[in-house]
Amino acid sequence: MADIGGEGDPLVIMAHGDDIGLMVRYIKDNGALVVTNVGGLREEDATGVICRLHTRKGHIYTGCVRRVHSCAHVRPDSDNNAPLNYNTNVEFVLDEDVKCRQDVLDLGIRVGDIIALDAGFHMNNGYITSRFIDDKACIAVLLGVMKYIKDNNIVCKRNVKAFFTMFEEIGHGGAWLPDGTKDIIALDIAPVSPTQVSSEKKVSLFAKDSRFPYHYEMLTELVEAAEKIGVDYEIDVFTPRYGTDSDFAITAGNNVRHAALGPGTSGSHGYERTHIDSLNNMYQLLLQYIIG
Numbered sequence: 001m002a003d004i005g006g007e008g009d010p011l012v013i014m015a016h017g018d019d020i021g022l023m024v025r026y027i028k029d030n031g032a033l034v035v036t037n038v039g040g041l042r043e044e045d046a047t048g049v050i051c052r053l054h055t056r057k058g059h060i061y062t063g064c065v066r067r068v069h070s071c072a073h074v075r076p077d078s079d080n081n082a083p084l085n086y087n088t089n090v091e092f093v094l095d096e097d098v099k100c101r102q103d104v105l106d107l108g109i110r111v112g113d114i115i116a117l118d119a120g121f122h123m124n125n126g127y128i129t130s131r132f133i134d135d136k137a138c139i140a141v142l143l144g145v146m147k148y149i150k151d152n153n154i155v156c157k158r159n160v161k162a163f164f165t166m167f168e169e170i171g172h173g174g175a176w177l178p179d180g181t182k183d184i185i186a187l188d189i190a191p192v193s194p195t196q197v198s199s200e201k202k203v204s205l206f207a208k209d210s211r212f213p214y215h216y217e218m219l220t221e222l223v224e225a226a227e228k229i230g231v232d233y234e235i236d237v238f239t240p241r242y243g244t245d246s247d248f249a250i251t252a253g254n255n256v257r258h259a260a261l262g263p264g265t266s267g268s269h270g271y272e273r274t275h276i277d278s279l280n281n282m283y284q285l286l287l288q289y290i291i292g
Helices: 101-106 133-151 216-229 245-251 276-291
Strands: 002-005 011-016 021-027 033-038 050-054 060-067 090-094 114-117 122-124 127-131 160-165 183-187 190-192 203-208 233-237 257-266 271-275
Touching (some): 133 160, 133 271, 245 257
Parallel strands (some): 190 257
Antiparallel strands (some): 060 090, 127 271, 203 257, 257 271
16 A cells, blocks of 8 residues: 555555466375466466466475376377366476475475466567456556656645555455545456457446446546546446456445546456557556546
8 A cells, every 4th residue: 555645535546466376276196286276267278387386485386287188199088178177187287306295295385385377478569468467557557657646746636545455356355445535446457359349559447347337427537537638548348257446345335436447458367468558548547537
């Protein structure tokens, strides 16, 4: 939590820092690891990815998530068309000489250890591709806004707090808010698909998601701020499986106005892509809304 300054009617701007990943669920007799997902990481988005396993003692081991019968040339016919499933045919294989469960235990690896996927960051022609742009891109924009305000000794029109939540991906990110909060804005990705109007080069303002509509007047204020400075934006509705930190704040019983906005992004919970223009539009809109 960072207080950016200003007086009166506190506004909290939230971006979540919890990447999704995996956790060790069980150590198999052959030294491979059964894993469970943390957050909405699908099996198909985890397999074939280089990862780092973090032990509770601070040791880091590399390895790969793969199908149990990973080689198509010798895969049993019975498993050939079986869907990927963490419980049955997906495993994490260590880059270590382990042949049995005890070998793994001797490395200090235990059930509950976290496995982090390599981000695979790439940028070309303004397009940014990486795992977990949701929500690293929004964190970057919010930090940029904070830096601009500090470097230029700007006083916000109202009190503004930056809140980096850590639990949005697992379901309770914005449930707690600082005392006195009047308004909240969640920064989150705007999914791009054939059924959406969001664009990878624009900032999206959220009208509704799978839970309920966002605050009508607050959305109107954001639209007016965007149009005042010529920000390239869209208003979009995200259903049937989408929510933000703002939703958790409302369902927890906080009496606040709530809004959400974010960069148009292709893909989610796997390998995702946005464009620097979208991040810049988002950055300009936030600055206009909080400092005028």
